[in-house]
Amino acid sequence: MIYKSILLLSLSIFSNIANACLNSDITIDTQFATARIGQCEQINDKHIQLTLLPENTPINNSPWFGFKISAKEQKQVKISIKADGGKMRYSPKVFKDNTWQLIPFEKHDKDISFSLNVSSEPLWISAQESLNSLEYHRWAKAHAQKSFLNHDIIGWSIEHRPIFKLESRAKSNQWLILVGRQHPPEVTGALAMLTFVDHVFSDSAIANTFRKRFNILVVPNINPDGVYHGYWRHNVAGKDLNRDWKTAMQPEVASVVKYLDNIVKNGGEIKYAVDFHSTYKDIFYTIPEDYLSHNHTLTNDWLDKLEKTLPEFEVRRKAGQNPNRGVFKQFIADKYKVHAVTYEMGDNTDRAMIDKAAIEAAETLMSTLLSKQKQ
Numbered sequence: 001m002i003y004k005s006i007l008l009l010s011l012s013i014f015s016n017i018a019n020a021c022l023n024s025d026i027t028i029d030t031q032f033a034t035a036r037i038g039q040c041e042q043i044n045d046k047h048i049q050l051t052l053l054p055e056n057t058p059i060n061n062s063p064w065f066g067f068k069i070s071a072k073e074q075k076q077v078k079i080s081i082k083a084d085g086g087k088m089r090y091s092p093k094v095f096k097d098n099t100w101q102l103i104p105f106e107k108h109d110k111d112i113s114f115s116l117n118v119s120s121e122p123l124w125i126s127a128q129e130s131l132n133s134l135e136y137h138r139w140a141k142a143h144a145q146k147s148f149l150n151h152d153i154i155g156w157s158i159e160h161r162p163i164f165k166l167e168s169r170a171k172s173n174q175w176l177i178l179v180g181r182q183h184p185p186e187v188t189g190a191l192a193m194l195t196f197v198d199h200v201f202s203d204s205a206i207a208n209t210f211r212k213r214f215n216i217l218v219v220p221n222i223n224p225d226g227v228y229h230g231y232w233r234h235n236v237a238g239k240d241l242n243r244d245w246k247t248a249m250q251p252e253v254a255s256v257v258k259y260l261d262n263i264v265k266n267g268g269e270i271k272y273a274v275d276f277h278s279t280y281k282d283i284f285y286t287i288p289e290d291y292l293s294h295n296h297t298l299t300n301d302w303l304d305k306l307e308k309t310l311p312e313f314e315v316r317r318k319a320g321q322n323p324n325r326g327v328f329k330q331f332i333a334d335k336y337k338v339h340a341v342t343y344e345m346g347d348n349t350d351r352a353m354i355d356k357a358a359i360e361a362a363e364t365l366m367s368t369l370l371s372k373q374k375q
């Protein structure tokens with residue numbers, strides 16, 4: 001009996017079914033990639049209360065939600081969402097007319113609420129744009145049509161989802177490394193990364209020149225299990241991957257570390273790395289200039305250029321280092337003795353500006369790396 005209830009409990013955790021709402025005439029569906037809620041309570045026939053639950057605790061406050069809602073008969077439904085042990089971070093969005101649109105909502109101290117016109121046709125609601133593994137693979141496959149690009153698997157997540165790379169190799173041993181999606185809900189950073197990579201692999205004059213002089217390794221989705229389950233932060237082992245780089249205990253991180261080690265073993269030189277994330281505002285977390293002597297002004301030279309070419313975008317930067325935290329940029333600095341940056345986009349940054357900034361950031365990083373190489 002005990003075993004049975006444990007099994008049922010774990011099934012409900014892993015399948016993420018909204019048990020309390022199953023008997024209602026309103027259906028909340030969470031059986032798809034990136035979906036997640038937690039508990040569901042029907043207050044009355046027009047009011048649903050969701051309580052978001054993290055994968056484990058303690059955890060960074062990034063309560064994610066994703067679900068599809070439908071009703072037997074068309075009606076207005078009020079949805080209230082609160083986060084267990086945290087505050088709401090994301091503004092609700094609905095997938096409509098083939099795009100994600102912000103839903104007008106009220107923000108209270110601990111929860112948010114909004115009204116939806118619900119019918120038998122399910123509405124897809126999400127904390128941020130849903131960007132799942134399938135979409136990453138479609139994107140990578142489209143790039144892999146290019147003759148200079150290699151699309152391959154470099155490792156596996158705990159639940160056996162592929163950690164894949166896109167890679168272009170020049171007749172050079174110098175490498176630019178781009179990684180992303182360590183933290184599943186950080187979609188604005190992921191959107192920035194897609195556009196950034198599109199530009200680095202584009203047909204523009206600078207991208208063509210850059211690819212002749214630098215190899216580029218892109219690992220865009222390091223936490224595919226977390227993305228699938230709609231996790232707030234961690235991988236399936238309950239670990240923050242961006243605290244794991246010093247010891248590389250998690251398979252997702254270990255696969256990237258092993259790949260980088262092989263690059264270096266085969267004579268490659270890692271020259272720079274960018275790790276894409278999201279937080280409350282746009283900010284670049286850098287390694288202090290005096291921490292490393294090699295190319296110590298590279299990051300600031302790049303960001304100075306970005307500031308000049310895109311004056312409408314505020315280039316905030318914060319230098320910091322902590323060798324023991326297991327953060328990716330610090331791992332790059334300590335192991336390969338080169339600078340790296342954590343590229344953070346704001347949760348609510350205008351999506352057109354994310355793209356604009358990513359294109360300029362790619363362009364100016366490539367030109368900065370090329371100019372340093374000539375010296």
Ligand SMILES: [Zn+2]
Binds near residue numbers: 183186242277278
């Ligand atoms: Zn992050």
